[in-house]
Amino acid sequence: MEKAIRKQFFIFVLPTLIAFTAGFLLPFLMGIGLSFCRFTTVTDAVFTGLGNYRKIFSDATFVHALWYTALFTIVSVITINVAAFTIAMLLTKGIRGTNLFRTVFFMPNLIGGIVLGYIWQILLNGVLERFGKTLTYSSAYGFFGLVILMNWQQTGYMMMIYIAGIQNIPDELIEAAKMDGAPAGTLLTNVIIPMVMPSVTICTFLTLTNSFKLFDQNLALTAGEPSNRSQMLALNIFETFYARTGWEGAGQAKAVVFFLIVAAIALVQNRFTKSREVQQ
Amino acid sequence: MKRNTISVMLAAAVAVSAFAGCGKKETDDERTPGGSAADAVQQTTEGTEAPGNGISGNTPSSGEGSVYYLNFKPEQNDAWQKLAERYTDQTGVEVVVITAADGTYEQTLKSEIAKTDAPTLFQVNGPVGLRNWEKYCMDLSDSALYSHLTSEDYALKNDAGEVAGIAYAIETYGIIYNKKILNDYCTLDDAVISAPEEIRSFETLKAVADDIQERKEELNDTFGYELKGAFTSAGMDGSSDWRFKTHLANLPIYYEYRDRGISSTDAIEGTYLNHYKQIWDLYITDATCEPGLLSGKTGDEAESEFGMEEAVFYQNGTWEYGNLTNPDNGYLVTAEDMSMMPVYIGVEGEENQGLCTGSENYWCVNSQASAGDQQATLDFLNWVITSDEGRDAMANSMGFTTPFDTFGEEYTADNVFIRADAAYTAEGRTPVTWNFSTIPSETWKNGVGSALLEYAQGTGSWDNVVSAFVDGWAEEYAASHR
Numbered sequence: 001m002e003k004a005i006r007k008q009f010f011i012f013v014l015p016t017l018i019a020f021t022a023g024f025l026l027p028f029l030m031g032i033g034l035s036f037c038r039f040t041t042v043t044d045a046v047f048t049g050l051g052n053y054r055k056i057f058s059d060a061t062f063v064h065a066l067w068y069t070a071l072f073t074i075v076s077v078i079t080i081n082v083a084a085f086t087i088a089m090l091l092t093k094g095i096r097g098t099n100l101f102r103t104v105f106f107m108p109n110l111i112g113g114i115v116l117g118y119i120w121q122i123l124l125n126g127v128l129e130r131f132g133k134t135l136t137y138s139s140a141y142g143f144f145g146l147v148i149l150m151n152w153q154q155t156g157y158m159m160m161i162y163i164a165g166i167q168n169i170p171d172e173l174i175e176a177a178k179m180d181g182a183p184a185g186t187l188l189t190n191v192i193i194p195m196v197m198p199s200v201t202i203c204t205f206l207t208l209t210n211s212f213k214l215f216d217q218n219l220a221l222t223a224g225e226p227s228n229r230s231q232m233l234a235l236n237i238f239e240t241f242y243a244r245t246g247w248e249g250a251g252q253a254k255a256v257v258f259f260l261i262v263a264a265i266a267l268v269q270n271r272f273t274k275s276r277e278v279q280q
Numbered sequence: 281m282k283r284n285t286i287s288v289m290l291a292a293a294v295a296v297s298a299f300a301g302c303g304k305k306e307t308d309d310e311r312t313p314g315g316s317a318a319d320a321v322q323q324t325t326e327g328t329e330a331p332g333n334g335i336s337g338n339t340p341s342s343g344e345g346s347v348y349y350l351n352f353k354p355e356q357n358d359a360w361q362k363l364a365e366r367y368t369d370q371t372g373v374e375v376v377v378i379t380a381a382d383g384t385y386e387q388t389l390k391s392e393i394a395k396t397d398a399p400t401l402f403q404v405n406g407p408v409g410l411r412n413w414e415k416y417c418m419d420l421s422d423s424a425l426y427s428h429l430t431s432e433d434y435a436l437k438n439d440a441g442e443v444a445g446i447a448y449a450i451e452t453y454g455i456i457y458n459k460k461i462l463n464d465y466c467t468l469d470d471a472v473i474s475a476p477e478e479i480r481s482f483e484t485l486k487a488v489a490d491d492i493q494e495r496k497e498e499l500n501d502t503f504g505y506e507l508k509g510a511f512t513s514a515g516m517d518g519s520s521d522w523r524f525k526t527h528l529a530n531l532p533i534y535y536e537y538r539d540r541g542i543s544s545t546d547a548i549e550g551t552y553l554n555h556y557k558q559i560w561d562l563y564i565t566d567a568t569c570e571p572g573l574l575s576g577k578t579g580d581e582a583e584s585e586f587g588m589e590e591a592v593f594y595q596n597g598t599w600e601y602g603n604l605t606n607p608d609n610g611y612l613v614t615a616e617d618m619s620m621m622p623v624y625i626g627v628e629g630e631e632n633q634g635l636c637t638g639s640e641n642y643w644c645v646n647s648q649a650s651a652g653d654q655q656a657t658l659d660f661l662n663w664v665i666t667s668d669e670g671r672d673a674m675a676n677s678m679g680f681t682t683p684f685d686t687f688g689e690e691y692t693a694d695n696v697f698i699r700a701d702a703a704y705t706a707e708g709r710t711p712v713t714w715n716f717s718t719i720p721s722e723t724w725k726n727g728v729g730s731a732l733l734e735y736a737q738g739t740g741s742w743d744n745v746v747s748a749f750v751d752g753w754a755e756e757y758a759a760s761h762r
Contacts, residue, residue: 040390040412040413040415040416041390041391041393041394042390042391042394043394044394044415121576125576129573132570132572132573133572133573133737134572134573134574134575134576135575135576136516136575136576136733137572137575137737137739138739223518225516225575225730225733226575226730226733226734226739226740227727227730227731227734227740228726228730239723239726242386242387242390242722243721243722243723243726244721244722244723244756244759244760245408245411245412245721245760246412246759246760246761247759247760
């Protein structure tokens with residue numbers, strides 16, 4: 001039976017493969033093709049060469065969005081992972097109500113980005129109103145608003161991954177370290193962290209790409225205001241596509257550049273954290 | 281062999297169920313055009329059948345073809361659905377009306393028109409919108425629709441002089457004001473004016489607004505109002521900012537065009553920007569909220585401030601009538617209390633300025649559709665503007681003032697703002713035309729809007745507005761003509 005199925009593997013793969021091709025691969029290739037074209041609708045394009053790519057670097061908002069996104073990514077990757085790891089450590093110590101806490105921390109992750117964006121907009125504006133300001137008063141408010149939002153949303157998810165990693169550390173290893181008289185600090189840096197490195201790889205990868213690709217939350221929280229100063233890359237691409245006649249191709253070109261950047265960062269990160277993983 | 285059969289059957293079962301999933305998804309997609317526009321409102325007149333599948337069931341009376349209208353105005357969706365159904369009942373021609381969710385028309389149109397069953401009838405917002413869709417607009421100069429236009433001004437022509445679009449709704453905006461409160465104000469000691477009609481210039485408007493703002497407590501105590509300011513909040517949230525970055529910006533553009541004798545330009549000079557600043561200063565100073573909060577204020581908030589008599593002045597247009605008088609909203613203001621005055625910005629001779637009247641709604645028939653569908657669409661439109669049902673729906677259910685000669689006295693939309701406009705015109709005032717359709721791009725509007733907001737909340741200077749207005753115009757014009 002197993003052998004027979006193995007022979008027919010292609011038939012089993014086919015449905016997913018077709019869906020993947022139609023839903024991802026084809027649009028992706030089409031997108032790359034369209035970045036070299038001028039078009040109004042995607043089925044009716046005229047080839048124009050590299051013109052779109054020249055346009056995007058003359059667009060100051062793109063460069064600003066790039067830096068803004070990079071900065072946001074750095075800040076949120078660090079804060080989310082530190083917070084998630086800390087909570088995971090606390091919640092693996094057998095405190096009473098651990099399960100309740102885990103559920104509560106995980107819950108925000110179940111709410112969609114747009115909804116979260118609007119909820120946090122109301123919350124943060126409510127606080128800022130006391131000072132006669134709003135989130136879109138300056139891009140710094142939007143920035144920290146987004147950082148808070150993303151931490152709130154993602155910490156729980158990353159925490160679960162870290163908890164799984166921490167629980168996987170063999171008890172005898174920790175016991176042995178303790179018996180050798182390792183203080184808590186050493187235990188953390190020399191035993192626990194090296195042992196959860198696979199979790200770190202996954203968590204940094206997820207937070208890094210999520211932060212870089214952030215769209216819904218950005219759109220709902222500030223929509224790029226004021227003056228596009230809180231606009232991140234994905235939103236910038238979206239706006240380029242729709243806000244000007246004849247710039248659809250430039251938006252598409254930005255999307256290709258965006259893809260290359262995200263792919264490059266993810267690859268480098270993966271290689272780096274993987275090299276730190278240890279064998280049990 | 282038997283095993284093989286089993287595995288193939290298993291595989292087939294998996295495939296079928298997977299495709300069943302796919303198939304369902306596709307139908308879902310069709311029901312919500314544009315994907316992202318998931319909340320798009322739509323119904324077809326014949327169940328879930330896709331447009332363009334020919335006629336089903338009933339006997340067609342006007343040849344082959346069907347109509348697919350991608351509607352722009354969500355507030356008129358119900359009326360269009362009913363009208364489409366009526367037409368299908370009468371003629372058997374299938375009419376599908378899909379309404380794009382608020383603010384997503386361009387996105388929806390872009391994805392819909394690329395489909396096999398593309399809209400046969402869609403709309404553009406003026407010359408700039410037309411440039412994007414020119415290829416899809418058939419020449420309407422031979423259509424009955426065009427022949428019924430009362431004025432050439434309502435036809436949108438392309439560079440070749442063909443009629444690419446036809447306006448179907450004429451709208452008017454200005455400063456909506458609460459007559460009752462203003463009249464009560466006039467009875468106060470030392471009121472700046474003695475009747476609302478005396479406001480005929482920016483100077484008077486400002487004097488009145490300043491005085492109301494300063495003496496709102498006195499007004500509240502004397503007449504039992506709950507005034508919070510003279511003007512409603514000039515919200516810069518996306519649901520409200522168009523009132524200022526587009527509609528208010530029209531006035532300096534209009535006066536500059538008038539002086540230069542042009543109807544569009546590749547470079548605006550900004551000669552009336554000081555006037556723009558004056559009126560914007562007034563909006564944000566004599567208002568219901570602190571300028572620092574403007575970025576979060578929505579259109580609904582401004583509407584309800586006016587409706588709940590918390591403010592006297594509210595810049596908006598004829599389309600707001602329905603919302604302000606809708607009993608479900610529970611507003612205190614009544615139809616008799618409301619009127620509209622021109623947006624005075626302090627230009628010389630503005631005592632003869634009328635309201636801002638024009639159109640940014642042009643019907644276009646898809647040139648890429650089949651001849652049968654095109655004919656069906658033209659027939660449908662002709663029916664809309666000539667039949668009793670169609671005219672009743674346009675004038676009464678949708679409340680449009682139309683530019684067609686088929687709408688006599690009987691089919692005239694009636695609301696206090698339209699009446700105010702008619703009165704100003706009868707008085708001999710010059711209506712301000714809608715020139716914002718020549719604004720080079722959405723990006724320009726966003727740039728001006730952001731600069732206005734930053735100026736209002738004190739994080740930017742007025743120079744940024746000037747630069748967004750003048751330099752932004754040249755840049756955007758160049759960017760979209762490259």
